[in-house]
Amino acid sequence: MATDRIRDFIRTTRPDGPCLVVDLDVVRDNYRAFERALPDSRIFYAVKANPAPEVLKLLADMGSNFDTASVREIELAMEAGADATRISYGNTIKKERDIARAHALGVSLFAVDSHEEVEKIARAAPGARVFCRVLTSGEGAEWPLSRKFGCVPQMAVDVLVYAHQLGLTSYGVSFHVGSQMTNLDAWDAAIADSKYVFDKLARQGIVLEMVNMGGGFPTRYLKDVPSAEAYGQAIKGALIDHFGNQLPETIIEPGRGMVGNAGAIKAEVVLVSRKSDLGENRWVYLDIGKFGGLAETMDEAIRYPITTDRDADEMEPCIIAGPTCDSADVLYENTPYPLPISLTIGDEVLIGGTGAYTTTYASVAFNGFEPLRSYVI
Amino acid sequence: MATDRIRDFIRTTRPDGPCLVVDLDVVRDNYRAFERALPDSRIFYAVKANPAPEVLKLLADMGSNFDTASVREIELAMEAGADATRISYGNTIKKERDIARAHALGVSLFAVDSHEEVEKIARAAPGARVFCRVLTSGEGAEWPLSRKFGCVPQMAVDVLVYAHQLGLTSYGVSFHVGSQMTNLDAWDAAIADSKYVFDKLARQGIVLEMVNMGGGFPTRYLKDVPSAEAYGQAIKGALIDHFGNQLPETIIEPGRGMVGNAGAIKAEVVLVSRKSDLGENRWVYLDIGKFGGLAETMDEAIRYPITTDRDADEMEPCIIAGPTCDSADVLYENTPYPLPISLTIGDEVLIGGTGAYTTTYASVAFNGFEPLRSYVI
Structure with a gap:
């Protein structure tokens, strides 16, 4: 699987000790494949997958947005050339002082999955946009997610209503089907749950705009995996099935699929x-x-x-x-x-x-x- | 379990973010408890458990020897004041160039569990002393060991004979009962295996001198664990049962038990x-x-x-x-x-x-x- 460029680099530089060599040409190809597969979705690269400055710089230059897990990752994305409007603070577990630091850096998009986190954001980043993560089953993922992140859809409704009451912009719903997900149907159930939350909020006069479909796009290890195109088709189909003509803004957060x-x-x-x-x-x-x-x-x-x-x-x-x-x-x-x-x-x-x-x-x-x-x- | 000194330190310095605070008074007490429990054994602190320079310095000053896993750990022990005669290179998996570096630093005691490792040491550290690790069952340990280290006792005999043939000093046998071992009988079977290897070698005119009894001494988490004294009694009893009047030199390698x-x-x-x-x-x-x-x-x-x-x-x-x-x-x-x-x-x-x-x-x-x-x- 190593590219010729990687093999040549190792042959010519002979680094001592174990090392990772990353070929930016492959990252570039992956980014374009995601763009082609889901042209209507904005790409937020999950910085935690590989925060090497050269990778972030390439993706920032290509127009990528960034999903970050900490203030340090926000800083890394900004150092690579992304301005704060292109950054999501996607960790649902944040210290209030870190929310305040992100807010001071200009970040205005935050993940939540609980009333408590909404309260912190209302205090430390007043007026920010929040999206609530819903739990998914994770079946079919090679690196399945636990129940650590997200809440049940009914509670997501309450959390987003509460955010609205506290003066935040209730912006959307997120889910994550599980890393290295090869079951193309996995997105369908999560998109149906998202629509449920959209509808419940609409009945209270709150209009959500965005579905953050997370990551989970696999990289090829030993087994073949579906192509980015196949994912794109499955996801587009599910969006149309559930949202019909009123398609929401969508976000994807590839990490492994971008650099693996x-x-x-x-x-x-x-x-x-x-x-x-x-x-x-x-x-x-x-x-x-x-x-x-x-x-x-x-x-x-x-x-x-x-x-x-x-x-x-x-x-x-x-x-x-x-x-x-x-x-x-x-x-x-x-x-x-x-x-x-x-x-x-x-x-x-x-x-x-x-x-x-x-x-x-x-x-x-x-x-x-x-x-x-x-x-x- | 945190000592008053640790609580006072945290209260007065108020460090931001998560941090570990280590109380050297406890390390000192632990070292003395091991000395009292097994006065005839030399203590080789397992540096990997906590390589903080202050911990190594204290133990070096108290007379401890050091069990190391890499050249960097050898250097750390020497920087703390231990000379090379007090250091064992206890990893059975070493690059030949790392063996050569350890040899150049004066280290002359190496762990092996295969013919291939013996060959590397014979080339890179001619004349060194080697001890061969034997496999133990690990039953009763909370963090049980896999079969990664050691070989069956019969093969240990062959490995030590081979070391002798290649001009190395076949010095002894080591075992490790598994980390956080609370079953006091665990040492008995391993000491019996060691005696088997001693006897087989003696019949070929090769006199082993040392049994390295490894670590495994537990620290107290939530459950009570036997005291160092109880371990000392059990181990002394097993040594006398199997070796009688001809007790070998013994080594212990506490890590968790010293600093946990x-x-x-x-x-x-x-x-x-x-x-x-x-x-x-x-x-x-x-x-x-x-x-x-x-x-x-x-x-x-x-x-x-x-x-x-x-x-x-x-x-x-x-x-x-x-x-x-x-x-x-x-x-x-x-x-x-x-x-x-x-x-x-x-x-x-x-x-x-x-x-x-x-x-x-x-x-x-x-x-x-x-x-x-x-x-x-």
Whole structure:
């Protein structure tokens, strides 16, 4: 999955230690694919997926808006050239002093899912626009969402009425179908819930304008995933089914889908060994693991494509683990991973599809290992 | 569980944002308790548990040795005043160039669990002492070890014979019963396995000297745990049972047991809300979560004691989650956590028993949140 540019960069610069290399050409292609697939939706890139300044700058130049999780992410988006009108503070859990800082920076679009959060925003960012997140089931997602964010649709009605009463602009509804969602029908139920909230509010004279359809657009790991076009068709169909002629303004928040397939991690085989002479699986230890950036292998949720220079050789399943003294730092064990039998200590491996949710998940210095370095080319 | 000194520090300095405060008096007491419990064992503090320079300095001054996982941890121990003879490179997964760097720094004690690692050490640190880690079952540990480290005892025999053949000093055997082990019998089986390896080697004329009994000594979270004295008695008994009059040199590697109860994290309630009006559990969102230092709440493995200023009020179970836009960032949900009904946004909470495995697990900048700050007093 690594592009030729990524392979060339690694071959010519020979960086020491594990590192992520991100190819901006792929990010550019992904942005255009989202634009084409959903031309009527505004794109808010989810900064948390990969906040590298070069990525943010490219997307800001292309006209992207930004979904942010903290004041620091707001600052990063603004440093990349986005003005505050292009920024959404999409975290439903915010300190009141952070809301005030965002407000001072000019941000005027905030996510909520509770009366308490509405009160904070009314105090710290008077007059701002708010959208309320509704709970979705998350079925079919590879990295399913818990019930952490959102509230039931009936409560979303109350929350948005309350926001209106406190002088805020009740602006819309948001949902998130779950990350890496490959079930195209998932959006339909959430869009139906959004329409329910729109209708309830309208009966009280409050006109909502926007449906924030969140992220969930998958990147290709080992399995094929539907194209951006297919998502676009499914989403457009669902919007028309439920909203008819009165289509709301829509927002999408791709993160993984924008940068996941744009990056590859270069890693090194530190050890290949067995635990006994009984012919059990080999253990292959890499110089990167769960605490160095591959946190999303938790419960073996995401199975990254791993390539080596020996892939023409015979393959054999093995257990893959990271370099730390932590016994939880095992990447693939329940479903062993086929790698060449000839793979040996010192070999380089490329872990594809790692442009999202790797550099920032990396721990500060667990076991004394430095965080994952990143090159954007 | 937070000491008066920790509470005073927080009250007087009022640090903004979540932070860990470590009380060196507790570390000092823990070190002395280990010395008293196992006066014949050398203590190798597991640096990865908490590599704060002040902690390392205190322990170096008290005479501790250091178990390290990387070259950076070796450097930290040396910067704290330990010379290389007091340092063990205890990671069984090492790059050959890191072994060479450790060798150049004077380190001469290395862990292995495979023939391949022995070959690296023979090349990069000729003449060094090696100990081979054997697999243990890990039953009874709250944070059980996988099969990532160690090999079966019969293979350990082969590995140590091979080390001897390559000119290394085959020095001993190590095991680790699993972190936070509260089953005092766990050491017995592992010591029996160690004796098996000693005997097999002796028959080939190779005299092992050392048993490295690893860590696993628990810290007190919510449940009571056996005292260091009780561990000492159980371990001494097992050593005498298996080794009789010819007791080997022994090493212990406490990490969590040395610093866990010395630290408390100050956090803030960011939001208290519900998902519907149906009277389900409250959600309490803190400004620290799984990616900010509380990674060991994974699968709710470790249940930290949480105290507030309202603990005299009526309690009610709630779900506790962190501040990031990641739905996996939930601390306690399967077994809801009782907190005061009166708990409110902006309240401070103290999370006890967090001196180990928190600051270093923290992510670099996930969601733009800075890593966990630490104060050592």
